[in-house]
Amino acid sequence: MAADEFENGYEVTGRDFANAGRVSTAIKDTLKGLGIQAPIVRRVAIASYEAEMNLVMYATHGKIRLIVSSESITLRVEDEGPGIEDISMAMQEGYSTATAEMREMGFGAGLGLPNIKRNADEFEITSQVGRGTRLQIRVYLPA
Amino acid sequence: MPTIFQARRVLTLEEVGRLVGAQVYLGKDLSVPVTEYGASDLMSDVLALSKPGMLLLTGLASPQVIRTAVISDLCGVVLVRGKRPGKEILKLAAEANMPVLGTELTMFEAAGVLYSAICTDICTDK
Numbered sequence: 001m002a003a004d005e006f007e008n009g010y011e012v013t014g015r016d017f018a019n020a021g022r023v024s025t026a027i028k029d030t031l032k033g034l035g036i037q038a039p040i041v042r043r044v045a046i047a048s049y050e051a052e053m054n055l056v057m058y059a060t061h062g063k064i065r066l067i068v069s070s071e072s073i074t075l076r077v078e079d080e081g082p083g084i085e086d087i088s089m090a091m092q093e094g095y096s097t098a099t100a101e102m103r104e105m106g107f108g109a110g111l112g113l114p115n116i117k118r119n120a121d122e123f124e125i126t127s128q129v130g131r132g133t134r135l136q137i138r139v140y141l142p143a
Numbered sequence: 144m145p146t147i148f149q150a151r152r153v154l155t156l157e158e159v160g161r162l163v164g165a166q167v168y169l170g171k172d173l174s175v176p177v178t179e180y181g182a183s184d185l186m187s188d189v190l191a192l193s194k195p196g197m198l199l200l201t202g203l204a205s206p207q208v209i210r211t212a213v214i215s216d217l218c219g220v221v222l223v224r225g226k227r228p229g230k231e232i233l234k235l236a237a238e239a240n241m242p243v244l245g246t247e248l249t250m251f252e253a254a255g256v257l258y259s260a261i262c263t264d265i266c267t268d269k
Contacts, residue, residue: 018231021210025239028214038195038216045214046190053207105207106186115191 006034006068012055014081017105020056024049027066027075034068036141043119044073044139050112051077051135057102058082059132072121073139083129091117091125152261153178156219156242159198162260163246163253165221168228170242175218180261182254186211193217200253204228209235209243219243223250 008030010023028045032038048064055062059081067074084090091113098108117123120137127133154162157173167173179197183189186207189199195216201208204226212220213235219242222228228236228243236243246253 018206021207021214024214025210042195042214042216049210049214050187050190105205106184106189106201106203106211107207109185109187111185111187111191115187118191 005070006030006066008066010064010066012052012059012062012064012079014056014058014060014062014079016056020053020105021049023064024052027064030066031068031073036068036073040073040139040141044075047116047119047137047139048075050115051075051137053107054112054133055079055081057098057108070141071143072141075135075137077135078132079134080132083131084125084127084133085129087125087127154257154261156198156244159221159257160244162256163221163244163248165244165246168243168245169233169236170219170244171240173242175242177218180254180257182250184250189217190215200250200257202226202250204232206231206235208232209239209241212241213239217241221246221253223248223253 012023024045027048028041031041059079062079065076089095093114094110096108096110102108121140122138124136153176156175156177159177160167177198179194181193181197182200184201184203189211193215196218198219199212199217200221200223202223204222208220209232222245225247
């Protein structure tokens with residue numbers, strides 16, 4: 001492990017709409033504090049916020065792990081939840097299984113996963129129906 | 144869908160507020176220049192399409208608007224159609240130093256007023 005490596009974990013509670021976004025705001029502040037360039041901080045924060053909203057909207061419980069190395073920033077998102085039946089459908093812009101309540105908050109328009117992917121240099125997703133979903137994204141840091 | 148474009152004439156937040164007859168709910172320093180504008184109720188669209196420093200016009204008065212504005216490095220939020228910010232919105236906005244204005248105008252009217260004001264080479268009546 002490099003000396004400048006930073007790692008931290010955050011818990012997200014499903015249906016806790018009042019706190020939705022708190023973790024991503026903390027992640028953003030942490031990255032800013034580490035002196036990461038603003039455009040990169042913004043990309044990670046947007047990906048994190050969309051992932052956090054997904055946890056709050058769909059999962060019962062979730063974790064976000066932030067790993068910063070000298071080469072990249074990694075977000076590992078894991079949840080206990082319903083899982084995603086068809087990942088290729090979920091990756092399509094506009095495809096959504098959101099409820100009216102989610103849409104009233106300005107989310108659930110089927111843009112979450114595509115938005116996460118757009119901001120990531122590497123994007124991996126796996127899911128088990130009835131168990132949960134794992135997502136890992138990486139954003140490269142300039143050398 | 145939001146409309147996002149580069150301003151031809153740069154206004155400050157204070158000037159924007161005056162043009163749409165806004166009430167300032169929060170914002171100590173309104174001398175910030177506004178270089179980008181967007182109008183949307185869909186936060187995922189804002190996260191996908193906004194640029195840093197953008198001013199957001201929205202009819203959505205939920206804490207997620209402030210979270211989205213902070214995450215996306217926006218310069219401020221204008222609530223349209225007379226929507227009032229709740230306590231949670233003002234608390235979050237104060238913590239993040241995010242200006243919050245409100246106007247009685249509809250989104251269409253507010254966007255129209257600002258569009259005419261900044262696109263001086265397109266619009267002839269300003």
